[in-house]
Amino acid sequence: MREVAIIGVGLHNWGELWDDSLRDMFVTAATNAINDSGVDHIDSMYIGCMSGGLFAAQEHLASLCADYLGATPIPATRVESACASGGVAMRMGWMEVASGLSDIVLVSGVEKMTDITGDEATFALSTAADTEYEGYQGVTFPGLYAMMARAHMAKYGTTIEQLSQVSVKNHANGALNPHAQYPFAVTLETVMNSTPVADPLRLLHCSPITDGAAAVILAPVELAKTKYKNHPMVVIKGSGHATDTIALHSRDDFTVIKAAEIAGKKAYEMAGKKPEDIDMAEVHDCFSIAEVMATEALGFFEPGQGGPAALRGDTALDGSMPINTSGGLKSKGHPVGATGVAQVIELTSQLRGDAGKRQLKDPKVGLAQNMGGSGGSSVVHILEKR
């Protein structure tokens, strides 16, 4: 299989965007990525989207997006794995270029979440869990992650201060990101005193509901070297994808996200890297506890040490292992289908040296971890600057 490079990135601004439809957001992000790359055509495209049907009464996004981008009749494929839809789209695009089937592939993610009520959005999101055995019993995602947080606290002594510091750090990073939905800093006290949602989780431990889109352009490294030289070369070194039980209650242990652990192992193996080779990571902090568990599952910290590491500042911009330099889902926003693609965009910006006020000092290797549901699926990509 061929090595694959990321030669263009593009975003539509994220937020509660009542003037922008799903198709508008997709087209802006895709056009920005195309312009950033300098390609004059695309061969194929992927769209990650969790629920066009429930959020926007629109399925068949492959046709809609190819149509409104003016890209018909190229093949277009929409993929879904709940909040990991963008990560799965990345993997499919990587596979198509790596296989030799296509040279220039657009990978995008989009979600239009705010055209329905909050209750309806909560219901739509709940379909990422086991509807029959979880949703119909009344549990929604804050409840599921609250149970994971309680289990983690009981087993490892993880504290609410530690979880709160994750939100403080992500908002501090997001305040430096012009694309963030909530680009402002918050204090530990504000987080810890915010409205309770599902004990022990409070409002500022939870990622928001967001409209947004993200897109990247992929090409084989050999072609990128000779033809698409707008930017420093960023290569996808590893891709890992794994599943776990959809229902939380079917798992042996609530304190580890096995799908993230296994997807990470596969990505490390393909990339020939170890956790200590990673300079930065974007992980799926749909809730603060998820970031803690992801940093443990990916081997950055020992089990139970993710919380203390966050409180010590190890995961801050100037820490030993910067996590979610973009602001993460918490501050940057979480348009579910777009998130996995935007994670890769943040790593690419950092590796190119384009990350502005939140730029790390010369990072070489980054990791993106995207997750569906309460960890029923996870996708990990490892990127390297060449």
Next chain:
Amino acid sequence: MREVAIIGVGLHNWGELWDDSLRDMFVTAATNAINDSGVDHIDSMYIGCMSGGLFAAQEHLASLCADYLGATPIPATRVESACASGGVAMRMGWMEVASGLSDIVLVSGVEKMTDITGDEATFALSTAADTEYEGYQGVTFPGLYAMMARAHMAKYGTTIEQLSQVSVKNHANGALNPHAQYPFAVTLETVMNSTPVADPLRLLHCSPITDGAAAVILAPVELAKTKYKNHPMVVIKGSGHATDTIALHSRDDFTVIKAAEIAGKKAYEMAGKKPEDIDMAEVHDCFSIAEVMATEALGFFEPGQGGPAALRGDTALDGSMPINTSGGLKSKGHPVGATGVAQVIELTSQLRGDAGKRQLKDPKVGLAQNMGGSGGSSVVHILEKR
């Protein structure tokens, strides 16, 4: 890229199945395919499903299906392209095996459509069209295909007798298929006098709403030759995928399904075949007019000759170009996400010589054409017996 063989096929019976949930149907079809193939593991899986969200309040099918099959933690990906979801799943599975990333891949399609009301199902299906510019104006799929039928009649003189004969032929074939939802013959008179739905289309020109699932197992030909020898070898020789405008009104011409034409050309080119090399085809007869247009788009008949050919009996089991030997979507049923996979199963059964009472005489090459919406996407696969 490697050549890919179909080494196992499996179905869950189709119909209005109030006792079988989405996960049950998937597991039956997948287990049947696994047993048919003789594999002792799978490396990865794809699930084609149009709208788990709107039909069954269940997204994240990748995790659900991997979980209930007992297949976690393997990578699983759900793909969607409206009624072409199954065809896209086939293409993704083919690509994964062809690329060398995986050896044994399960490709499935599933749709649970009858747990909601008919009105709700009509709405869910309408999201395969352009919701903002078609759905919100009140048009649904019978209306869109009625307009295509009218245009075809006006341009080519296609008659209602010709369209009705398509339904008569498909029901005659379906009567020989133990897996069909409506396994009985109908007369031309019955079809022509059935309840009007959207003029000129009547009830028996329309495919039904169906619960069902289908699955196949793919492997590289080299591995199939040495290890999985349960059945005569069936090889995927060509794969084509194309998009068109999602809205019917955006097209220059309502009488041709361009996405099917282009997907067909790509599949023919990859396979090194021409329309005259094809011994049989399963095409997407969501409405009778769609079968006529598909047989023209794929080059089996000249434009405008699809209707007369059907009326002459050219597309019957004993005709020169048998179309929809399975009974097609009309008689076999149309669980939208499963249809594209089931088309490939019918071709495989025919190529193996396993098609029972509807078996053709020693077919060598078959073509499957699956379609999303009013032709906004289409996928074509060409299979050959080796």
